[in-house]
Amino acid sequence: MKIRTVSRTISFSGAAAIALLAAIPGHAQDARATAIAIMKRDFHAQGIAGMDRLDQDALQVVCTRSNNRPPKAIVERLERDQADSIKFPADGKLLGDWRAGEKIAQSGHGMTWKDKPGKPAGGGCYNCHQIGPKEISFGNVGPSLYHLGKIRGYGPDMQKYVYAKIYDSKAASLCSAMPRFGHSGALTEAQIKDLVALLLDPRSPVNQ
Amino acid sequence: MNRALILGAAVLLAAGIPNQYAVAQAGKSAKKPSAAHAKSKQAAEFEQFHEELEQDNPAELFELKGEELWKAKRGPKHASLEQCDLGLGPGVVKGAYVQMPRYFADVGQVMDAERRIVHCMVTLQGFKEADLAKQPFSTPDRTPDPVSLVAYVAAQSRGMKIATPQKTAQEREAYAVGREIFNYRAGPYDFSCATCHGQEGKRIRSQQLPDLASKKEAIKGYQGWPGYRLTGGLMHTLQWRMNDCFRQQRFPEPGYVSETITDLLTYLAVNANGHVYKGPGIKR
Numbered sequence: 372m373k374i375r376t377v378s379r380t381i382s383f384s385g386a387a388a389i390a391l392l393a394a395i396p397g398h399a400q401d402a403r404a405t406a407i408a409i410m411k412r413d414f415h416a417q418g419i420a421g422m423d424r425l426d427q428d429a430l431q432v433v434c435t436r437s438n439n440r441p442p443k444a445i446v447e448r449l450e451r452d453q454a455d456s457i458k459f460p461a462d463g464k465l466l467g468d469w470r471a472g473e474k475i476a477q478s479g480h481g482m483t484w485k486d487k488p489g490k491p492a493g494g495g496c497y498n499c500h501q502i503g504p505k506e507i508s509f510g511n512v513g514p515s516l517y518h519l520g521k522i523r524g525y526g527p528d529m530q531k532y533v534y535a536k537i538y539d540s541k542a543a544s545l546c547s548a549m550p551r552f553g554h555s556g557a558l559t560e561a562q563i564k565d566l567v568a569l570l571l572d573p574r575s576p577v578n579q
Numbered sequence: 580m581n582r583a584l585i586l587g588a589a590v591l592l593a594a595g596i597p598n599q600y601a602v603a604q605a606g607k608s609a610k611k612p613s614a615a616h617a618k619s620k621q622a623a624e625f626e627q628f629h630e631e632l633e634q635d636n637p638a639e640l641f642e643l644k645g646e647e648l649w650k651a652k653r654g655p656k657h658a659s660l661e662q663c664d665l666g667l668g669p670g671v672v673k674g675a676y677v678q679m680p681r682y683f684a685d686v687g688q689v690m691d692a693e694r695r696i697v698h699c700m701v702t703l704q705g706f707k708e709a710d711l712a713k714q715p716f717s718t719p720d721r722t723p724d725p726v727s728l729v730a731y732v733a734a735q736s737r738g739m740k741i742a743t744p745q746k747t748a749q750e751r752e753a754y755a756v757g758r759e760i761f762n763y764r765a766g767p768y769d770f771s772c773a774t775c776h777g778q779e780g781k782r783i784r785s786q787q788l789p790d791l792a793s794k795k796e797a798i799k800g801y802q803g804w805p806g807y808r809l810t811g812g813l814m815h816t817l818q819w820r821m822n823d824c825f826r827q828q829r830f831p832e833p834g835y836v837s838e839t840i841t842d843l844l845t846y847l848a849v850n851a852n853g854h855v856y857k858g859p860g861i862k863r
Contacts, residue, residue: 399755399759402752402755402756402758402759403759405752405756405759406756406759406760406763406842407759407763409756409837409838409839409842410760410763410833410839412838413833413834413837413838413839413840414825414830414831414832414833414834414839415831415832415834416831416832417831417832420766420826420829420830420831420832421831422831424765424766424767424829424830424831425765425766425830425831426765427763427764427765430769431764431765431769434764434769435762435763435764435771438762482767482768482829483826483827483829484826484831484832485826497784498783498784499783508784508785509784510781510782510783510784510786511780511781511782512775512781512782512783541769548774548775550767550768550769550770551769555767555768556767557767557768
C-alpha cells in the first residue's frame with residue numbers, strides 16, 4: 372500500500388484560520404501547550420506509528436481549538452482546501468466491486484502500531500455505520516447507510532459525492548468524526564471505488 | 580466465591596498454569612439465577628451471565644497474588660511495600676485507590692495508582708523502572724507484578740466513593756492538561772479520545788461508549804478497572820486501557836506510567852467523583 376505523505380505544512384489560509392482562533396483564554400492555552408509538550412516527551416514511535424502523528428495539521432488545530440465548532444468563515448475556506456485536494460480516478464470510473472467493498476467495510480484493521488506496513492487497511496465502516504442488512508453489529512457514531520442508493524439515487528453525481536465523502540469527509544463537514552481515508556492514504560483509490568459500489572451498486576445488498 | 584476454590588486457583592496461577600485454565604476452574608461453581616425483569620430474554624440472560632461472572636470474578640485471584648507481593652520482602656533491597664505511601668501515609672492501603680491520582684509532595688508530582696506503586700517498587704525495593712516498563716502488560720504467559728499489586732490496592736477501596744482530590748494546584752493542572760489531551764485531534768484518522776467518548780448513546784459496533792467528559796457517564800469508563808478481560812482472558816489495569824485506546828486512535832505509543840497517562844486518568848477519575856467504586860471488575 373502506498374502511504375501518501377501528508378503535508379504538515381500549514382497552508383496560508385490554514386495559518387490565517389488559526390490566527391482567527393486566537394481569542395481563547397490564557398489559562399486554556401497554557402494547559403494546551405503543556406499537554407502538547409508532555410505528549411511529545413512521553414510518546415515514542417512504535418511500528419508504523421511515528422511521532423509525526425502527534426503533529427496537527429491546520430484542520431486538526433482548528434477543530435481541536437474550537438471544540439469542533441469552528442467559526443463559519445474558517446469552515447468555508449478550509450473545506451474548500453480539503454475539497455481541492457481530493458483526487459478522483461483518472462479513468463473516471465467510480466464504481467468498483469461491492470463484494471470487495473463489503474470486506475473492506477467489515478475490516479477495522481490498519482494504521483495502528485500493531486499493523487504491518489504494506490498490508491492493506493480496512494475502512495472500519497461498520498464500526499460507526501449501519502450498512503448491509505446481514506450485519507447487525509454496527510455502530511451509530513455515523514448515520515445509517517442502508518438503502519443509500521435506493522433512497523438517494525445511483526447517478527454520477529451521487530457516485531462522485533460518495534467517493535469524495537470517503538476520500539475526504541472533511542470537505543463537506545470540517546470537523547466530522549470520520550477519518551479522511553484517501554487524504555491520509557489509509558485506503559487506495561481501488562478500495563474507495565469498491566466502497567462506493569457497496570453503497571451505490573443497485574445489485575449490492577445495501578440497496579435490496 | 581468459594582475460598583478453597585480461590586486458593587486452589589491461586590496455587591495454579593502461582594505454578595504458572597495459563598490463566599484461562601484457572602478461569603475454567605473458577606467458572607464451575609454455579610450461582611442462583613437473578614430474577615429476570617420485564618426485559619427481553621436476551622438482555623436478562625446477558626445480565627445474569629454478567630452477574631455470575633462478577634460473583635466468580637477471576638480478578639480476585641490477582642488481588643490475592645497482589646497482597647502476597649505487597650507483603651513479601653522482594654527486590655535488590657529485600658524490602659516489602661508495606662512502607663509505601665499511597666497518599667494516606669506509609670502502609671495505608673484502605674481507601675487509597677479512590678483518592679488517586681493525587682499530588683505526592685515527596686516527588687513533586689501527581690501520580691496515579693500504578694505509577695505510585697512502580698515508584699515504590701523502585702525506591703523501596705530497588706527494582707529498575709526501565710525493567711518494569713519493558714513488558715508492562717499482561718500476556719497469556721505472564722501477569723506483571725504491578726498489575727496484581729494494582730488489583731490488590733484497588734480491592735482495598737471496594738464499596739468506597741471515588742474522591743479524587745483537586746486540592747493542590749498540581750492536581751488541578753493535571754486535570755486541565757488531561758482534558759486537553761482528551762480533546763487533542765491528531766494522527767492519520769483525526770481522532771481524539773472525545774471522537775468516540777464525547778457523546779452519550781454512541782456505539783462502536785455493539786459496544787456502548789460512555790461519554791467520559793460527562794460527570795454522569797465517566798464512571799462507566801472508570802468502573803471495572805483494573806479488570807479481568809474476557810477477550811484473551813487477561814488481567815489489565817487502566818494503564819493498559821489508555822495504551823490500547825491510543826493504539827486504536829492511531830497515535831504513537833505513550834510511555835508506561837508517564838505523566839500523559841496520569842493526567843488523562845486524573846481527568847477521568849475526577850469526572851467520576853462521587854460514584855461508588857465496586858472494586859476490580861470483569862470486562863468483555
